Amino acid sequence: MENILEMSKFILEGSKNTLLLYAITMIFSIPIGVVVALGKLSRFKILQGLIGLYTWLLRGTPLMLQLFFAYYGLGVWGLKLSAFQAASLTFILNYGAYFTEIFRGGIQSIDQGQYEASYCLGMSYSQTMKYIVIPQAIKRVLPPLSNEAITLVKDTALVAAIAMADVTRNAKQIVAREFTITPFILAALFYLLFTTLVVMIFRKLEDRYAFYQ
Template identity: 60%
Template structure:
């Protein structure tokens, strides 16, 4: 019994890193996604093209390749990042690209009549977006956002590729040392707990934003 507690405790230490990368990614990628979406639905053609290239690049290449490029490739040109910084930057840019398209689709799903009504009421573009369009769009994109949130938890397993002690690497070390599959089962349970918490959080958000239906 004590051995199971020790194994779980060791794997949970990797879970702390998983949570740190997860939180950092959410903090930076969601604002990036909102900004990218607002640019894509605007008339700023040059910036629109830049965002198009950004989303095409980060959605069209593997996250692991992007992680390798940031951590192993950038030092070749003199930019050296710590493993955590490289991971947080890569994950934020990658998920920011996906969130850009999710937010864009949400914004464009709102009836154009609401823009016209806001204009008649004398509201500025910023007021229209912040008070009318974005709250409704946010409600509509919650399901795909939840999916991305779950995927992000699972993608953190890639952290082991650059030497970070995440959940999977911690479990694999014990499996290699003790030749038992128990650590993998414990790791799976921890991942399931994390994803269940995310699902519950999004259900509460859906309930909160149901007022915009």
């Protein structure tokens, strides 16, 4: 029992980086997704093309490869990032690309009559988006956002590949030292609890925005 407690303590030390990376990714990638989605829906063809290239590249290549590029590749060009900096940059840009397409789809799903009605009321485009379109779009994008948020919990384990201390890497170190699978079980429990918490939060959000149905 004492050994399990020691294992749990060491694994939870890695959870600090896991939780921080998760929080930073969600805090920055969701606003990026909203803003870039609005840019992709703008009338500026050049902007649409650049955003299209961004989402095509980030969604079409493996997250692991992007992580390696940020940590090892940028160093070749003289831009040396720490493991945490490289992970944060990679995850924010990657999930920002996915959130862009999710918000774009949500905004485009709003009936055109909503825009026409708001214009008849004298509302500007920004007011229409802020008070009419985006609140309704948020309700519609919550399920796919929830899926991405759950995926992010598991994707954080990829940072072990660049020697960043997290739940998975710390568990692996114990396994290599003690020759027991118990640390992997403890790590799995951590991810399951984390995922459950994320699901509960998004269910609360869906209930909160239910009146937009």
